[in-house]
Amino acid sequence: MIVPLGAYIAVSAALFFIGCAGVLVRRNAVVILMCVELMLNAANLALVAFSRKYGAVDERGSVFVVFVFVIAAAEVAVGLAIVLSAYRNRAVIDVDEIHQMSG
Amino acid sequence: MRFDFVEPLVFAVLSLGVIAAGAAVVLINRITAAALLMAFTFLCMAGMFVLLGAETIAAFQVLIYVGAITVLILYGVMFTKYGDRPYALFFQRQTPLAVVFVASVGIPVALFSFTFTSGTPSPGGGDLPQLATSVFTDFAFPFEVASVLLLAAMVGAIVLTKREGREETPR
Numbered sequence: 001m002i003v004p005l006g007a008y009i010a011v012s013a014a015l016f017f018i019g020c021a022g023v024l025v026r027r028n029a030v031v032i033l034m035c036v037e038l039m040l041n042a043a044n045l046a047l048v049a050f051s052r053k054y055g056a057v058d059e060r061g062s063v064f065v066v067f068v069f070v071i072a073a074a075e076v077a078v079g080l081a082i083v084l085s086a087y088r089n090r091a092v093i094d095v096d097e098i099h100q101m102s103g
Numbered sequence: 104m105r106f107d108f109v110e111p112l113v114f115a116v117l118s119l120g121v122i123a124a125g126a127a128v129v130l131i132n133r134i135t136a137a138a139l140l141m142a143f144t145f146l147c148m149a150g151m152f153v154l155l156g157a158e159t160i161a162a163f164q165v166l167i168y169v170g171a172i173t174v175l176i177l178y179g180v181m182f183t184k185y186g187d188r189p190y191a192l193f194f195q196r197q198t199p200l201a202v203v204f205v206a207s208v209g210i211p212v213a214l215f216s217f218t219f220t221s222g223t224p225s226p227g228g229g230d231l232p233q234l235a236t237s238v239f240t241d242f243a244f245p246f247e248v249a250s251v252l253l254l255a256a257m258v259g260a261i262v263l264t265k266r267e268g269r270e271e272t273p274r
Contacts, residue, residue, distance in 0.1 A: 003114045006217035011118045013216045022129035034141045052155045063237045070249040074256030080179040081263035087183045
């Protein structure tokens with residue numbers, strides 16, 4: 001018995017919803033970045049699952065996963081830099097207390 | 104086949120780890136524990152990639168997500184020490200609305216996701232040859248653009264976090 005494609009997609013959708021809920025409900029900016037990473041990883045699982053289950057010719061989906069890795073690394077680097085900058089200026093990290101983004 | 108039950112069993116364990124740890128990242132109040140649970144989620148996801156036969160992607164996952172991004176997030180946690188606030192969610196007053204929203208969106212998506220059926224599966228033997236062929240032939244230009252993006256992100260992160268030096272005249 002082989003695990004069907006739908007099971008992988010279901011896990012991916014569940015993790016994406018968890019990350020989306022985290023982005024919506026958490027206040028801490030670092031936790032919000034973590035939840036964005038969870039959402040990106042859920043998308044990666046869907047891409048790899050489709051690529052492996054349909055990819056008799058090539059592995060285009062896995063190539064997109066490589067680019068998602070790059071985007072995720074850049075995003076978390078710049079995001080943490082912005083969070084650290086806001087923390088240094090105002091000593092707040094909760095997004096409901098950062099009312100204005102002016103330095 | 105004698106080991107028919109192994110793959111679904113491993114998949115069940117890994118999916119339980121992914122979903123439970125992912126939910127704990129959202130629900131737990133301590134930031135360091137949330138970061139480590141995020142790393143555990145990424146490790147379980149790497150196991151899923153191995154189960155799918157994408158060993159190269161699994162290796163990248165362990166190197167980049169479990170290694171680099173988790174360490175970066177932990178550095179962020181370390182540098183932004185913030186006084187403990189009582190754990191609170193944004194939408195805590197709109198709980199019935201949130202339940203309705205999640206039910207109306209999540210349940211159809213969850214049901215729809217099970218309708219996908221597998222096509223012709225990839226041949227065995229790993230994904231490295233196909234991946235390398237695609238990256239360095241058809242996707243060579245986006246690959247170089249991605250490296251430029253990484254360079255720009257690095258410079259941007261340094262500029263954003265650089266402390267203003269003493270030689271800078273006050274405005």
